Amino acid sequence: VLAHSARACKESLADSSAPWAMSRLSISFEPLRIPRSAGNRPADRRWNTGDLALMTDSDGVTVRMLKNAADAAAFRALNEEWIARYFVLEERDHRQLDNPVAAYIDTGGAILIAELDGRPIGCVALAPDGTGAWELSKMAVASELRGHGTGRKVLAAAVDHARELGARSLFLGTSRKLPSAVHLYETFGFRHVPRETLRLASTRIDVFMELLVS
Numbered sequence: 001v002l003a004h005s006a007r008a009c010k011e012s013l014a015d016s017s018a019p020w021a022m023s024r025l026s027i028s029f030e031p032l033r034i035p036r037s038a039g040n041r042p043a044d045r046r047w048n049t050g051d052l053a054l055m056t057d058s059d060g061v062t063v064r065m066l067k068n069a070a071d072a073a074a075f076r077a078l079n080e081e082w083i084a085r086y087f088v089l090e091e092r093d094h095r096q097l098d099n100p101v102a103a104y105i106d107t108g109g110a111i112l113i114a115e116l117d118g119r120p121i122g123c124v125a126l127a128p129d130g131t132g133a134w135e136l137s138k139m140a141v142a143s144e145l146r147g148h149g150t151g152r153k154v155l156a157a158a159v160d161h162a163r164e165l166g167a168r169s170l171f172l173g174t175s176r177k178l179p180s181a182v183h184l185y186e187t188f189g190f191r192h193v194p195r196e197t198l199r200l201a202s203t204r205i206d207v208f209m210e211l212l213v214s
Contacts, residue, residue: 054157055156063112063115066100070120071120076097078123109125111123112157123154124136125137126161128167132167133168134162134169134170136170136172139155147180151184155184155185166214167213171209171211190211191211192208
């Protein structure tokens with residue numbers, strides 16, 4: 001299975017140079033361009049499990065694992081859009097979005113992509129902290145599809161997948177400037193916890209939440 005996934009990843013990378021745009025959304029995505037610095041080596045990228053679908057609903061939305069450079073570019077663009085709209089991109093954001101495979105997958109985490117008609121429309125990342133707790137971060141939905149349930153589907157898939165990975169709990173940091181996001185997390189059972197409970201380095205975070213999943 002791993003050998004097959006590796007071959008599939010190599011084939012997808014070979015086709016990732018052609019530019020493409022999401023005609024149904026306001027965001028245009030470019031192919032992923034990762035800086036060739038000592039800490040970000042494109043040759044070291046390892047993608048997740050190819051075509052593994054975690055969820056498909058009656059509306060045609062599928063949530064699956066990140067599988068190629070186009071997915072990584074979508075992950076970056078979707079997140080840059082909402083962060084730049086409400087806040088300022090921080091150094092941590094650049095590090096995670098410039099090379100999401102190194103930031104999440106190579107460290108034992110996962111990136112989930114929601115797609116509709118073959119196009120990415122949402123995403124979320126999961127990162128273990130080594131204690132059984134996993135951070136849920138970089139959750140985003142294309143601006144034109146917000147308010148239609150896509151975020152709920154992405155979050156449901158992320159919680160289920162974290163549980164399958166053996167997570168004891170999920171934690172996240174968000175902002176009071178994003179009341180819809182806070183409310184969504186609350187409906188899933190995330191509870192507010194004191195700031196000092198979680199070590200999250202970001203100037204925009206003023207809401208800290210946790211969910212027990214096992």
